[in-house]
Amino acid sequence: MSQNWDDLAEWWSAEVVKDQAYATDVHPILGDLLPEEPGAAMDLGCGEGQGMRITGAFGCDLSIDLLRRATASGSVVQTRLPDLGWLRDASLDTAYAVYLLDLIEDDDGFFRESARVVRPGGALVVVMNHPVYTAPGSAPISDTDGEILWRWGSYFKRGSSSEPAGAGEVEFFHRPISDLLTTAAASGWLLTRIIERGLSREVVESIPSYVGQEDIPRLLGVRWTRGRSAPGL
Numbered sequence: 001m002s003q004n005w006d007d008l009a010e011w012w013s014a015e016v017v018k019d020q021a022y023a024t025d026v027h028p029i030l031g032d033l034l035p036e037e038p039g040a041a042m043d044l045g046c047g048e049g050q051g052m053r054i055t056g057a058f059g060c061d062l063s064i065d066l067l068r069r070a071t072a073s074g075s076v077v078q079t080r081l082p083d084l085g086w087l088r089d090a091s092l093d094t095a096y097a098v099y100l101l102d103l104i105e106d107d108d109g110f111f112r113e114s115a116r117v118v119r120p121g122g123a124l125v126v127v128m129n130h131p132v133y134t135a136p137g138s139a140p141i142s143d144t145d146g147e148i149l150w151r152w153g154s155y156f157k158r159g160s161s162s163e164p165a166g167a168g169e170v171e172f173f174h175r176p177i178s179d180l181l182t183t184a185a186a187s188g189w190l191l192t193r194i195i196e197r198g199l200s201r202e203v204v205e206s207i208p209s210y211v212g213q214e215d216i217p218r219l220l221g222v223r224w225t226r227g228r229s230a231p232g233l
């Protein structure tokens with residue numbers, strides 16, 4: 001299994017250009033959830049920098065090859081998240097992560113570290129694959145009349161699965177929404193808004209294997225506000 005995003009950098013940089021879902025689905029959700037004025041903002045897992053180009057945020061990522069590309073869009077730091085030890089307490093107004101959280105095994109560390117570096121009253125926004133979609137063993141199945149239904153797999157249990165990505169594979173870490181929200185709350189994140197979506201008609205029409213999946217949860221967006229006091233800080 002390849003979890004090395006430097007090996008995937010070339011493939012990912014081409015994906016972001018051709019993947020229509022960013023324009024029609026992912027970035028609109030991010031825009032709906034981010035504060036109108038994000039202030040000092042950090043793109044966690046910024047990749048080649050497409051989010052930074054929209055938000056004007058700083059970026060951080062594990063992959064040096066993707067960070068080299070992201071420097072064209074702003075200042076970046078190499079880090080292995082959830083490590084944000086290089087940032088001072090309460091130094092950010094906003095942190096956000098797109099398609100990152102389900103690549104991080106230590107979700108508790110992700111919420112604790114982001115709560116430490118975002119000031120009280122600041123925001124955390126996450127846009128990710130919907131947990132209904134990442135549950136190990138979950139898959140579309142076709143009913144006898146051709147209707148596409150969803151097999152839930154082991155949704156209620158934390159787990160992981162390897163999925164193809166370019167010439168390699170990436171491990172996705174699944175946790176049900178109840179776990180995700182409870183873990184965030186334990187770090188002092190106050191839930192502000194949730195968005196759940198299927199794929200838009202434009203995306204479904206452009207990829208024949210998605211036809212019939214319009215009403216199946218595919219994307220999850222969450223905005224939290226940093227409470228005045230965060231446990232353990």
Ligand SMILES: C[S@@+](CC[C@H](N)C(=O)[O-])C[C@H]1O[C@@H](n2cnc3c(N)ncnc32)[C@H](O)[C@@H]1O
Nearest residue numbers: 005045046047061062063079080081098099103
């Ligand atoms: C699916 S890409 C998304 C990139 C970017 N957010 C976007 O929407 O274009 C996932 C990104 O997360 C980064 N990543 C994965 N695990 C990481 C970790 N533990 N720490 C920092 N970055 C990580 C990868 O290098 C990659 O750039």
